Amino acid sequence: MIYLAAAVIFIPLARKLGLGSVLGYLLAGMVIGPSMLGFIGQEGQDIMHFAEFGVVMMLFLIGLELEPALLWNMRAPILGLGGLQVLITTTVITAGALLLGQPLNASLALGMTLSLSSTAIVLQSLKEKGILSSSAGQSSFSVLLFQDIAVIPMLAIFPLLAGVSSTHTKGHTLRDDLPAWGQTLVVLGAVVLIIVAGRYLIKPLLRIVARARVRELFTAFALLLVVSISVLMSLVGLSPALGAFLGGVVLANSEYRHELESDVEPFKGLLLGLFFMAVGASIDFKLVLSIPWVIIGLVVALMALKAIILLTLGKVFRISLEQNLLFGVALSQVGEFAFVLLSFTNQYNILPQATVSIMTAVVAISMAFTPLLMMLYERIIQPRFNVADKNTRQPDEIQLQEKHPVIIAGFGRFGNIVGRFLRVNGIKATILDLDSDRVDALQNLGVKVYYGDASRHDLLEAAGAADAKIIIVAMDTVEQTLEVVKVVRKHFPHLQMLVKAENIPDTYELMDLGVLHIYRETLDTSLRMGADALNMLGIRAYHAHRIASTFRKQEDKALKGLSAIRNDKKLYINTVKERIEELEKLMANDKVTRWNSPAQGWDESSLINEANEDQ
Amino acid sequence: MTKILILFAHPALEKSRVQAALLPAIKGMQGVTLHDLYEVYPDLNIDVRHEQSLLLQHDIILFQHPFYWYSAPAIIKQWQDLVLEHGWAYGSTGTALRGKRIGNVITAGGQESSYGKDGWNHHSVEDFLLPFKQTASLCNMQYIPPYIIYGTLRFTPSLIQEEVVAYRRMLEELRDGNSLTQ
Numbered sequence: 001m002i003y004l005a006a007a008v009i010f011i012p013l014a015r016k017l018g019l020g021s022v023l024g025y026l027l028a029g030m031v032i033g034p035s036m037l038g039f040i041g042q043e044g045q046d047i048m049h050f051a052e053f054g055v056v057m058m059l060f061l062i063g064l065e066l067e068p069a070l071l072w073n074m075r076a077p078i079l080g081l082g083g084l085q086v087l088i089t090t091t092v093i094t095a096g097a098l099l100l101g102q103p104l105n106a107s108l109a110l111g112m113t114l115s116l117s118s119t120a121i122v123l124q125s126l127k128e129k130g131i132l133s134s135s136a137g138q139s140s141f142s143v144l145l146f147q148d149i150a151v152i153p154m155l156a157i158f159p160l161l162a163g164v165s166s167t168h169t170k171g172h173t174l175r176d177d178l179p180a181w182g183q184t185l186v187v188l189g190a191v192v193l194i195i196v197a198g199r200y201l202i203k204p205l206l207r208i209v210a211r212a213r214v215r216e217l218f219t220a221f222a223l224l225l226v227v228s229i230s231v232l233m234s235l236v237g238l239s240p241a242l243g244a245f246l247g248g249v250v251l252a253n254s255e256y257r258h259e260l261e262s263d264v265e266p267f268k269g270l271l272l273g274l275f276f277m278a279v280g281a282s283i284d285f286k287l288v289l290s291i292p293w294v295i296i297g298l299v300v301a302l303m304a305l306k307a308i309i310l311l312t313l314g315k316v317f318r319i320s321l322e323q324n325l326l327f328g329v330a331l332s333q334v335g336e337f338a339f340v341l342l343s344f345t346n347q348y349n350i351l352p353q354a355t356v357s358i359m360t361a362v363v364a365i366s367m368a369f370t371p372l373l374m375m376l377y378e379r380i381i382q383p384r385f386n387v388a389d390k391n392t393r394q395p396d397e398i399q400l401q402e403k404h405p406v407i408i409a410g411f412g413r414f415g416n417i418v419g420r421f422l423r424v425n426g427i428k429a430t431i432l433d434l435d436s437d438r439v440d441a442l443q444n445l446g447v448k449v450y451y452g453d454a455s456r457h458d459l460l461e462a463a464g465a466a467d468a469k470i471i472i473v474a475m476d477t478v479e480q481t482l483e484v485v486k487v488v489r490k491h492f493p494h495l496q497m498l499v500k501a502e503n504i505p506d507t508y509e510l511m512d513l514g515v516l517h518i519y520r521e522t523l524d525t526s527l528r529m530g531a532d533a534l535n536m537l538g539i540r541a542y543h544a545h546r547i548a549s550t551f552r553k554q555e556d557k558a559l560k561g562l563s564a565i566r567n568d569k570k571l572y573i574n575t576v577k578e579r580i581e582e583l584e585k586l587m588a589n590d591k592v593t594r595w596n597s598p599a600q601g602w603d604e605s606s607l608i609n610e611a612n613e614d615q
Numbered sequence: 616m617t618k619i620l621i622l623f624a625h626p627a628l629e630k631s632r633v634q635a636a637l638l639p640a641i642k643g644m645q646g647v648t649l650h651d652l653y654e655v656y657p658d659l660n661i662d663v664r665h666e667q668s669l670l671l672q673h674d675i676i677l678f679q680h681p682f683y684w685y686s687a688p689a690i691i692k693q694w695q696d697l698v699l700e701h702g703w704a705y706g707s708t709g710t711a712l713r714g715k716r717i718g719n720v721i722t723a724g725g726q727e728s729s730y731g732k733d734g735w736n737h738h739s740v741e742d743f744l745l746p747f748k749q750t751a752s753l754c755n756m757q758y759i760p761p762y763i764i765y766g767t768l769r770f771t772p773s774l775i776q777e778e779v780v781a782y783r784r785m786l787e788e789l790r791d792g793n794s795l796t797q
Contacts, residue, residue: 539629540627540628540629540653540654541653541654541657542626542627542654542657544657545657545658546657602630603627603630604630604631604724604768605630607724607768608768608769611769612768612769
């Protein structure tokens with residue numbers, strides 16, 4: 001409760017001050033932590049473990065947004081940029097620690113620990129600012145991904161650094177008792193298991209769950225999925241975050257991607273917030289205050305060092321200066337894995353308790369500084385580049401999120417044709433549909449359709465509604481259509497709505513909701529049929545075409561007029577009767593063309609009359 | 616035998632008298648293809664490739680239409696704009712129509728006397744058809760003088776019948792190669 005209350009108080013405050021939610025959480029953690037108000041005490045560590053699950057979920061979500069093909073495209077920055085960053089930073093910090101008089105094994109441990117950056121803080125901040133797909137964002141992501149992978153060998157190396165036999169250490173992972181090749185095999189087996197299960201087990205399961213049409217069930221399943229992956233990974237001694245990421249990537253191609261995304265999202269947000277608060281709470285202010293200059297000095301030196309290495313690498317990898325600065329600033333802190341690794345070093349007696357405490361404080365403070373630094377970057381550095389920005393900014397390499405100008409809600413008979421028509425004209429659309437059988441069938445045909453309820457605003461958000469221009473609403477039932485229209489009107493008023501209606505009452509309801517573009521699904525086809533019938537009866541095709549078009553316009557006009565009076569039953573019925581009589585009178589006159597007056601121009605009868613009078 | 620393509624355009628044949636009578640008389644004539652543009656393309660969405668292949672299969676192309684505002688009905692212009700493509704009909708590589716003959720068959724409401732310096736139309740029909748003539752020239756085609764039926768506003772049924780016979784005879788002569796308009 002304390003956590004939640006603190007979050008509710010501090011987040012809006014931080015937002016209002018333009019600090020971003022990450023800093024808000026950190027501040028909240030500091031205030032309620034043992035050093036200040038002391039609302040929460042030693043259980044902070046446990047909370048941290050629990051909250052690390054937020055990071056796992058975040059990586060699952062990131063994985064979901066990254067298709068394997070995109071990931072493969074990014075292999076160069078991941079291995080090159082990420083690999084070099086970890087290697088160089090580790091070396092430099094190790095050398096620095098040696099100079100400061102630490103023994104070699106401790107220096108190495110510190111070097112590795114401190115080379116990591118915080119996936120949670122960086123990605124959350126970049127995402128909040130909407131710059132994850134910029135080149136700095138992409139580079140940061142690559143480096144972070146590599147670091148997450150690098151944690152695995154680091155965890156393996158630490159026992160060796162301890163110099164003592166590692167058999168007495170924690171024995172709760174499956175692979176500890178196996179020989180080296182066996183360990184490798186187990187790890188590989190787990191990865192393969194996730195990929196294979198994702199392909200052939202999870203997808204059919206999702207289908208069954210989706211078909212049950214119970215929203216909570218889907219959420220529960222999504223959570224179960226993430227938890228089981230984490231448990232499996234922990235079991236074989238891999239990072240759960242990495243496993244979740246892998247699981248996400250495997251499911252990125254699935255039609256349930258948007259649905260999964262919006263289900264896991266709130267949990268991720270909460271747990272991640274908890275995690276940030278735990279970080280804030282773990283800062284030991286007494287320690288900081290006792291040796292303030294040492295700690296501040298360490299933080300500044302560390303962050304400066306990391307930033308310089310990153311900037312150099314960015315230069316080598318040809319990131320533009322403005323983006324490079326962001327890249328350097330974003331990744332200059334030490335990451336959450338450092339807490340894990342530091343507690344390891346303590347267990348293995350690589351580092352003394354005092355050093356670990358100091359380093360923990362340094363790490364936490366550096367994390368707390370990051371949002372501040374990014375804010376400084378945004379306020380001070382970025383404006384200077386804004387002019388040049390337009391010319392030099394590199395095109396975004398990869399779109400992490402699907403951003404198409406058109407969203408099609410409902411891909412039944414009607415939406416299907418609209419979608420195909422747009423597609424052959426090169427317009428990309430994000431397609432959402434609620435019928436899981438149909439989604440499967442279309443997927444089999446190679447059409448990219450996402451399963452999901454378009455009347456959920458979070459799902460529309462995930463489908464890129466904030467950036468789209470047009471939404472085509474062609475749901476199967478009137479009720480669904482009205483739901484979607486209401487949600488779009490409320491949350492995405494900028495979207496132009498094109499809405500399918502089935503009959504006249506639907507049309508009236510949509511008119512009442514202020515929808516401007518309404519399409520009665522049977523009108524055009526019926527009139528085309530009518531025109532063809534006329535043509536077969538000997539009426540010229542062009543004439544039939546024109547009168548059908550005129551009829552459709554008349555119908556639209558009449559409907560608008562009738563809509564205004566439809567609640568007055570008597571008046572409505574009378575007006576409709578009048579209209580019918582009017583039309584019949586025109587027909588009876590055997591001059592159908594009377595109501596098609598524009599065709600007078602081709603009627604020569606008046607000219608003929610005049611010519612004959614002149615004679 | 617020369618092959619003739621008639622590109623027929625009347626937006627409201629149901630109101631026509633003379634063109635409506637001309638049409639059945641030439642339907643099915645040997646060596647004459649009647650192509651009713653408004654009937655085939657009621658939405659004016661002309662199939663360019665089909666039209667071009669039709670042109671290639673014929674030697675003489677005739678636009679048959681009423682004289683509307685000193686020109687042809689709209690679909691003829693649409694047809695010209697779309698079918699006579701640069702690089703196909705004209706331009707340095709546009710030689711597809713080279714040597715073919717093209718002309719207009721026109722029904723005009725006014726008397727012949729009204730078309731001329733002293734008439735109230737002030738110009739001859741030929742003058743008004745200058746764009747067709749120049750179009751033919753640009754497409755390396757030979758423009759043949761228009762076949763004009765004047766004064767249709769005052770036609771009686773028997774007069775219409777005479778014109779139908781005359782028109783049919785003209786087409787036969789054109790087809791068989793002993794026409795004056797060669």
